[in-house]
Amino acid sequence: MKIRIEDIPDSGTEVNADSAQAEWLKLLLTDVLGPERIGEDDVARLNLQLFKHEKDVTLIGGIILKFHPSCDRCLTIFQKQQQVPMHMILMPASVAEGKKDDNPTDDEEVSFYKGNEIDLSEIVKEQIILAQQMVNICKDDCKGLCPKCGKNLNNGACKCKNTDKKKSPFAVLKKIPA
Numbered sequence: 001m002k003i004r005i006e007d008i009p010d011s012g013t014e015v016n017a018d019s020a021q022a023e024w025l026k027l028l029l030t031d032v033l034g035p036e037r038i039g040e041d042d043v044a045r046l047n048l049q050l051f052k053h054e055k056d057v058t059l060i061g062g063i064i065l066k067f068h069p070s071c072d073r074c075l076t077i078f079q080k081q082q083q084v085p086m087h088m089i090l091m092p093a094s095v096a097e098g099k100k101d102d103n104p105t106d107d108e109e110v111s112f113y114k115g116n117e118i119d120l121s122e123i124v125k126e127q128i129i130l131a132q133q134m135v136n137i138c139k140d141d142c143k144g145l146c147p148k149c150g151k152n153l154n155n156g157a158c159k160c161k162n163t164d165k166k167k168s169p170f171a172v173l174k175k176i177p178a
Contacts, residue, residue, distance in 0.1 A: 001015075001017070001022075001024050001025075001119075001120045001121050002117045002118065002119050002120070002121075003015070003050065003117060003118050003120060004116055004117045005052065005055070005057065005113075005116050005117060005118065006116065008050050008051075008052040008057065009052075010052065012049055012050060012051040012052070013049070013050050014047070014048070014049050014050075015046065015047075015048040015049075015050065015061075015120065016045075016046065016047050016048075017045070017046040018043060018044070018045050018046075019042075019043050019044040019045075020043050022046075024121060025044055025046060025124075026038075026044075028121055028124060028125055028128075029042075029044055029065070029067070029128075031125070032125055032128050032129055033065075033067050033069075033128075037067045037068050037069055038067055038068070039067075039068050041066075042065075042066045042067050042068065042079075043066055044063055044064065044065045044066070045063065045064045046061070046062075046063045046124065047061045047062065047063075048060070048061035048062075048086065048120070049061055050118075055091070055092050055095075056089055056090065056091050056092075057089070057090040057113075057118060058087075058088070058089050058090075059086060059087070059088045059089075059090060059123065060086070060087050061085075061086050062083060062084055062085040062086050063083075063084045063086070063124060063127070063128065064081065064082070064083050064084075065080075065081065065082045065083075065084065065128070066079065066080070066081050066082075067079075067080055067082075068080070069136040070136070071136060071137055071138035071142060072135045072136050072137060073137055073138070073142045073143070073144035073145070074138060074142055074143070074144050074145055074152045074153070074154055075145065075152075076138050076152065076154070078138040078139075080136065082131065084127050084128055084131040086123070086124075086127050087109055088109050088110070088111055088123065089109060089110050089111070090110075090111050090112065090113050090118055090123075091110065091111075091112055091113075092112065092113060092114075093112040093113065093114045095112070111123065138154075142154060146158040146160055148160040
């Protein structure tokens, strides 16, 4: 979704989108999270406010996502809700080229646009990717899978014997008197 800079009034403008109605947002989520993580009832709600000051645009708002990742411990698919706040100052790309000594790109909240429009799809996509956790766990006390038979230990103990456990190389230290 592209917004032309001159279409933003001095009082600002609001952008609201729901993935159930906005096809561009649904496609963006499928692209970022993958089609296997987006269910029929999963939605995303985007709410952004854009304010213009001369050629700079301030973007404030966020997106609420509902999706189905798989747990990295037990591989169970679970529903997750995530809020991704957004606060960014968008400047013309010519500003970055003009300031060689003071680099405005060091600030994570500053980004640049080319031409006379802002591509909200790319900004939202980037913010969703940056907000994703490295590990998805279905619950804090997830026990994971048995390394021997692969049974989900959240559903009960497996019948594997723990006799194959290797002795720790530090077990001999327990024999040392304190």
